[in-house]
Amino acid sequence: MVLLLAGVACRAREDAFTERVADEARRQPGLRGARVVERFKVTLTRSDGTEYQMYLDNLWLDCAQRPDACDDSIARAVRAGGEGQGTDDSFSKKENVRAVLKDPQWLAGAQRAFQEKATSPEKAKESEIVRRPFAAGLSVVYVFDLPDGMRIVNRGDMAQLKLDEAGLDALAVANLEAALPALQFDRVKTGSDIRVIHEGDSYEASRLILHHRWAAIGAQVKGDLLVAAPSRDFVYFTGSREDVAGLRALARGSDEQGHALTSTLLRWTPAGWEPLP
Numbered sequence: 001m002v003l004l005l006a007g008v009a010c011r012a013r014e015d016a017f018t019e020r021v022a023d024e025a026r027r028q029p030g031l032r033g034a035r036v037v038e039r040f041k042v043t044l045t046r047s048d049g050t051e052y053q054m055y056l057d058n059l060w061l062d063c064a065q066r067p068d069a070c071d072d073s074i075a076r077a078v079r080a081g082g083e084g085q086g087t088d089d090s091f092s093k094k095e096n097v098r099a100v101l102k103d104p105q106w107l108a109g110a111q112r113a114f115q116e117k118a119t120s121p122e123k124a125k126e127s128e129i130v131r132r133p134f135a136a137g138l139s140v141v142y143v144f145d146l147p148d149g150m151r152i153v154n155r156g157d158m159a160q161l162k163l164d165e166a167g168l169d170a171l172a173v174a175n176l177e178a179a180l181p182a183l184q185f186d187r188v189k190t191g192s193d194i195r196v197i198h199e200g201d202s203y204e205a206s207r208l209i210l211h212h213r214w215a216a217i218g219a220q221v222k223g224d225l226l227v228a229a230p231s232r233d234f235v236y237f238t239g240s241r242e243d244v245a246g247l248r249a250l251a252r253g254s255d256e257q258g259h260a261l262t263s264t265l266l267r268w269t270p271a272g273w274e275p276l277p
Helices: 004-024 057-065 067-083 104-117 121-126 155-160 165-179 207-211 211-217 244-256
Strands: 031-038 043-045 049-057 099-101 131-134 137-148 149-152 195-197 225-231 234-239 266-269 274-275
Touching: 004 031, 004 043, 004 057, 043 244, 057 067, 067 149, 099 104, 099 149, 099 165, 099 211, 104 137, 121 155, 121 244, 137 165, 165 207, 207 211, 207 225, 207 234, 225 244, 234 244
Parallel strands: none
Antiparallel strands: 031 043, 043 049, 099 137, 131 137, 137 149, 195 234, 225 234, 225 266, 266 274
């Protein structure tokens, strides 16, 4: 009975959150309206009559982790949907391409959603997400950086940019290198051997792609450099002769975070990142 009541209370909060996002969307100047389809799904109707589906799972987790920033997160997400950022070619430029990390579950869900929208085999081919393997089951995926978010680069975009996969990867990594400042970190708490990178730019985990930058970080820890990337927005690290147990505990929290990535620790080597058993 206690579990049942807890589940009902949780669903009520989730429903209330969904309606909260819809209410914010109804106040957005660029939108005709918004309606709740189901829990964590809202349909926005733009001023030109087109519709946009908002999926709120990650937004919900973001708000749970950072309640003080929740209003801003909701407003930014609604604004991006209302303005149609990424739905036209205004940001589909080479200078906006970046490389990010995604987990297998996200990739499968996103690709399935894109395929379902395709109206022909040719469109289905164009909608394929471009990726390359990274480590621990993660993939490097390419995005257009938008004012209030990101849009995935697909094979149709790659053709429009006149790039092959190697060229797209080189461009995305070079742009990422140019856009991100030097690695900066803090201790998770005073006296801890675990450090955290959290810049609030949504590219925290993407910094792992810039492999060479981590060599200097590795020289500052005791033993091998070990990294946890439980989500897109947080990267933790320590040394193999420091607080590995604490790092594993933080990595195991990946399922409870928005934009979750992996609970597997990564070890830095000169040749690349490798999963730590």
